[in-house]
Amino acid sequence: MIQAIGLTSAPRGDLPPAVDDLTFEARPGNVTVLHGPAAAGKTTALRLMLQLETGRGVALFRGRPLHRVPNPAREIGVLLGDVPGHPSRTARGHLRMLSAAAGVPADRADDVLDLVGLSGLADKQIGDLSRGMDRRLGMAAALLGDPHTLVLDEPTEGLAPREAAWLHGLLRGYAAQGGAVLITSRNSREVTRIADHVVTLHDGRLTADQEVADFARTRMRPRVAVCSPHADRLAALLIDESQRAHHASDPAIGRAIEVVRESGSRIAVYGSSCAAVGEAAFRHHILVHQLTDEVGDTASAAPLHRADGRPASAVAAAPEAVVVTSSEETVTHVDAHIDMTTSTISDIASHSTSRTPGGTAAVSDRDALSDTLTLPVIEMSTSVPHQALPVRSPLAERLVIPRLPAPGPAWPLRYELRRALSDGTGLLVAVVTLLVSLVLALLLARHGAAPTSRVVTGWPRQLPFPPAALGAGLLGSLAFGQEFRYPALAHERGAVPRRLGLLVAKLIVSAVAALALGAAVLAADEASSRLLFGPDAANALSDWPVFSLGWAGLLVGCAWAGVLAAGVFRSTAMGLAAVLAVPVVVMPLVQQVLAEPAARSLSGLPGRLRSSALIQWPSGIDQGVSVVLRLATQPVGGALTLSLAALVCAYVLTVLRHRAH
Template sequence: MLQAFGLTSTPRRDRPPAVDDLTFEAPPGAVTALVGPPGSGKTTVLRLLLALDPGRGLTYFRGRPLHRVAQPAREVGTVLGDVPGHPSRTVRGQLRMLAAGAGVPVGRADEAIQAVGLGGLEGRRLGTLPRGADRRLALAAALLGEPHTLLLDDPGAGLAPAERDALHALLRAHASAGGTVLYTTADPKEAARHADHVVTLHAGRLVAAQDAADFARTRLRPRVAVRTPHAARLAAAVAQEARAARRPVEVVTEDGNLLLVYGGDCAQVGDTAFRHGVPVHRLAEETAVVDPAGTRPGEGGAPPPGASPPGPGSPDPVPAGRPARSPLRPLRYELRRITGVPSTALVMTGVLAVSAVLAVLLGRGGGTPLPAVLAAWPDLLPLPPAALGAGLLGALSFGEEYRYPALAAGRGAVPRRLALLLAKLAVAAVAALLLGVLVAGVDLAALRLFYGAELITVPDNWRMMTASWLGLTVGCAWAGVLGAGVFRAAAAGVAAVLFVPVAFVPLLRQVASGPEIRSVAGLASRLGEFAGPRWAPSLDRWIAGALEVAGHPAGVALVLTLTVLLCAYALTGLRRQTSW
């Protein structure tokens, strides 16, 4: 059962709260509709229930507040607008990524696709989905965790009549299985036809909470809506003919040119307009909710029957706007995120092609050192293409989260937990290592193809070169991840990568030229003496290479940049978590 007590949104400036002291319940095994005109606070109610907007009140999902539910996706499924996903990601890829975030088996993605009628569209990219399919995709995402409660904001928007009927059949099946369904709608006829219980809102306050049959009998009223530039003239004609025919008719004029006729039908009103020569721009039959001013005593915010406020031992209200949870399987989520979009393959392919061309051009004159040729690093570039590509992949790992916030739909924030950061750093490092190895291999193969294998030989210090090369690519990838995470944009991550050679390295070279700089030469051998016979001689060369990388101005600059970005990420994350 879903229970809400005293929900009140935080007002903005001098305006009244969008939701004011709202108490209601949605029982299990039934479909509950939240009905009200546009601007009545329906969406705000859902966001307060999910603690997405600041406010007061208590919400219980089967007796527990949401912040005490270990796996929210298994308790509550939500649809708040469209599913924010990368337009190049496929339907199946999007749902599998969300399944990893929710900690459910990957097979649930295909089951949810079939349940909402998206069969045959699994391979379609989100940016090419037909109208209405995005709403079904949002519902499929809500169903991934097999939740007990469904909270849906106008789920039928943009759907054809047949699709709306199929949607309500799905909601009815969920309720029949013992689940709780609460959805919002502005159409009272739809609520009376498809819901079991109806909660009526007006200006953020409760008007009535009743069964659908009672709602249809006591609060619905048919009317004819007419839009005409001569509303007053048509109103007088309709009233005059109704009196002559002794028919009870009520005519209300709104907004100057809108006429609402209660007690007639479209044929009668249209014939009257024709006889009196009144032009009509719109003529339609509607069903209106009875004026909320007629609220009976005991409604308007009173607890519904069977609802009891929490006792003294109940938990205090949780402030809204809590940070979004990290994915329950962060590493699997990040792997599906990076492999589910074509940009990853495009970046790597572009880097390989550019590096091979640059390596051939640099090796043509014979005056460029072999390490620079293999890295395809001419003097005019601040970084080699592989390092720039690794930094771009790292920047996209957080940049896409902020642009298409699949993890935190409706929250406007991205989880900044340690598990998600470590997963992104690990996957970015693997991608950077793979890119670095591929670039070196492709460049070496291109050089041997163009200039002969006998002229291009593997140097003796290849271990040191390898450590330096892979350290540079991984460091740039991490700088991209942290830069995008701190400044909430992929462009900021790329800027953080470029900041190392453009600003830091020249400064450090000037500092390193001073007489006070000490050398760490011989540290590897001293470590070997300290470790004794267990020390492997091959480690000397790797440690020497790593120390040379760390002592290089570019390596020092990269380490300092990563340290600053990591501290900034930690500080901004702590500040946002404690600000609530």
Template sequence: MLRVIQAFGLTSNPRKELPPALDDVSFEARAGRVTVLLGAPGAGKTTALRLILELQQGRGVTYFRGRPLHRIAHPSREVGILLGDVPGHPARTVRGHLRMLCAAAGVPVRRADEVLEVVGLVSLRDERLGTLSRGMDRRLGLACALLADPHTLVLDDPADGLSERESRWLHGMLRAHAAQGGTVLSTTSDPKEAARIADRVVTLDEGRLVADQEATDFARTRLRPRIAVRSPHAARLAALLTKEARTAQRSVEVVQEDGNRLSVYGSTCADVGETAFRHGILVHQLADEVGDMGPGAGDELMEAQEDGRSASKAREAVAIGAPHTPEAEPASSPVPRQPMERSPRGTEPTPDETLAEPAASNADDTASGNPRTELIPAVAERRPDADEAPSSAADGAQPSTAGQAQPPSTAGQAQRPFPAGQAQPPSTADQSQPSSDQDPQPAADTATLADAPVDRPRRPVEAPTRAGHPSRKNAHHLTSPRTLRPLPALPPPISVRPAPSPLRPLRYELRRATGISTGFVTVVVVLLVSALTALLLARMGHTSQSRLLAAWPVELPLPPAALGAGLLGALAFGDEFRHPALAADRGTVPRRLGLLTAKLLVTAFTALMLAFLTVGCDAEVLYLVYGRELTQVPADWLRLSASWIALVIGCAWAGVLAAGVFRSTTAGLAAVVAVPVVGVPLVQKAVESASVRAAAGFSVRLREVFLLQWPFGGERYLAAAVRVIAQPVGWALALLLTALLCAYLLSTLRSRVR
């Protein structure tokens, strides 16, 4: 069966002095099966899912059908995620939310209606998200996960807070997805629910993996049937049940819980009730239950079975005369006897003598046919390589004598005697090489400590000077020759990557902007305020024609249309961060250039329409109230129109960029207001006079430099554009847009570098 999810060494980053929430957890989930992560609250279930989905920093690696998640081109088409409530705008409809996500996932819009039928929300497709119950919201979340038709579903406690009916429906949906060949990975804290819905149960306890079982094995070892009894005479009834079970030689376990409650294992309600009736004991409750034995249930039984199988294999190997070398006893080969050296006192045995006697006794026991049960850790570490064992055994077959020649001792050869029962550093006779100032010795069963291979630096230990060996300056400390197995390599770190950009960003932004009534209400309010302001200015008089049509009093920093366009631009990114539908699992919408371009285009079109509608409505209202006198077109209408359109679109873009950089609608609107309040006074004196002089003959000088011949009216349009930019408001707005765009690009590049 295909292994769809393979997780290896999942480990979360510890916080301060606390242990990690998840420590070296590995498991797998197969296709066509429901795998459940079981554990109490705080056991690490959610952390495991977040590490699998690369939503949290840590260590480990997870493969989805052989590929890491960040290597999959379209993750939503491979993995459907449901980690909580749907983070949608409360005013958006169910169908509108799914249609918007269809554009983000790159699937046809009809897919929204299909998943609505699958999850049973067709009758609620026009309901607002803010009015849905928890059960309906969970159905919508499942519909969002199934929208791109993924192969794998990853859900974090999906039945939490649901009614029994909704839980059964949800479990049926997960089972149906698995029956079609999909993979389901879910979490729960209820062992009964895990046994009911899962094909395989992975149990976590305090961040560690304690069991990985099939559902049948889990139900047998973790869940045990029992009889729940409540009686005011619980102690007496427990004694009677135990006595009768002992007399009848039945395996009955009676556990007295808190108060007057008993849990009886291995019996029936009829037997317990009959015993209580015969002895006149009042019973308040007598019912069948399924008891939870805890996360470690069944471990002792499994270990005992494995130990029994290992012991039986050992006995069979000894009976047939085959050499038995299990992994736990690598000291089956005899150890060569080393030459003994006496200490100056003559009372302390040398390390060679300490190891030689147990080795000889083990060899005698093996030859006599008695099973050897004593383990020697020092000998076990002495033969780290398999190809050294035969040579060592051959050397050990020939007893060495005390009269063998030994190489002269050096400072690096000083040895410290070890007490009995302590691990002895191994000698590496077969790896030793004679030094340049000494004659090579033919004996192969003695070695110096200086020539012993060392895998990694060890802490130096003091070595006493023995008789006949002069001490040197470097003989006070030596490096232990104890060869240790190298530590396993740590799993690779997990990097949190931003959510992918919508596959169809322009279509997504159009559906997002038109899916709620906020934009339409804002436009209507702006038009009403502009019309009333224009009437008030016309009644007061002393207002230029251009400001009258734009409804821009001198006392206000910006006209209502510019403020409205800035608010719409700020909402374009502000709603994304407040209701992150694009990053429901991450909670933070990514800063992508494609998404920014789509938002700038949509807000520019909205601002352009708002600018035309404002001028048109103001002109109509002034014509109806005051006649044709106040609605005449100004002589320099081209320059004024360009300035007006540039102002409204610039304010809209400033709102978009500021909200995208600071992740707030308020920050976007504040940036728009800061243009005339802060920016204009700063650049007005420095730019105004010089810019006017420079703009006067700019088109003529440009034609002379590039030898261009402007088309009919080209100089006029270019001069109008230059005058628009040369205005203090234009300069301030251009500088603000440039700074915000650079900040947005820097934040995008920084997230990619991370």
């Protein structure tokens, strides 16, 4: 159950709000459609419900607002626009990453890929997918956590009729299992084919809240569909005869008609009948290929195959009519054919069926269906509501995930690891950083005047930062920058604990990546210098504990600065700019402060801490405290510490501001 109460978007200057005091419900077991023309406020309403837009009102999902849902991915499946994912990430990698965030098994990705017919394209990159495949992948991502609710924005926009028919069947099957489906659409004919309940918007306000039968009766008009090689000539004759009859006030045919050209040989005639159109064509000797009474449009009758190109095994003898029986009504109208997997078919056709008195066979053995089937789409009459008895097949039960507890600390960490490992950008940054550092180290070793610490880090005095520090900062910037450029977790922004857990996971993974990059740089630079220029090119360091801690602190600090800056400014470029600002802007200020003579110093602080401590610590800790103080009082360490403190405060303020809105 979805309950939207008083949704009102923030004002847009002198313009009225895009959504104004919108209240409606989307019941479980039904497909509810937000219908209206372009700019009616449909997308804004969904974004208000998902807390992606600022405004007033509340949206309850089974009685709870989004920020009180422990795991939104297990409650709400969302598809807004195109599939949000890095174009170089594979379809399987993208879904495995999202499965870690939802706390579901990794093999769930393969199950939903097979469900939407993309199992043969699991290793294909997202950027290479067509529009129809992109929509299938988006549905797979929405169904990943077996949610109770689906929220989809214009899911059939830009799709071919067969792809749209496939998606309609999938959504009807999902609703038949008791799920709540909320979609937006501007196509009235599509609404009558898929909806149970229609909420009509205009200029952000609610204009109608009605069942699909009432919507079809008030919004859809009967028409006559005509196919003829002389369609334009027939249209002109019909309009001319209608106008003459209207002026003559003939009571039999004295009403004006409307003719709409749909294609080169097809027209739609409103306000007439098949008999009148056929007689007019006969009188003027016009060849007619098709003459049909319709209400709205008709879906394509061509079968829809799996998108991954795998062979589909058809049913041996598809019935001419599929009968869905319930306690009250029987529907026997069949229009188009689509393909889908066993679980999808079971969702749509798993009803209590039997052989009708008229002899029409109904589907009764779901287990005999193969992996990919071709069955008719059941198109309901406008006067009969969709009804279904939810019965699951064995495969559908296998796809259902048992309810899990609230997200644990390992869920965001697994998500971040899979995000970093499934994207080649981080590896490319690491390789480039390693090569640049190696070239600089060899140049310093060849010169022979640079100290060993400069050689092994590839850090000439002319550079404010070593290349490894910039590489670590870029890795950290990518960690949060990609979240805003490709917002895979956009619908979970309302769950503040998830965001804080995600921040901690990104800090941990970026720190580990920075340390691994630093260790690789030290090992590669030292080994290459010794190999090319002899053992004297990189002598042993005399104060290696201080050097090791300083090197690790520099890289981890740069990585964290990139993460926090990208999280605050929502951009990878701004995250890297913040890292570059540390040596260029902050460090000169720190150097100026440290250059001034001090009346007092921190000497003897470890001894004073030891004497004031309640528990005597080992003597080795004094040396560690001294090392930390030495690093903190250096210009680079002080600049990083100051920058990190400022970024932490900015990030906290950003989160609090988001919660306030």
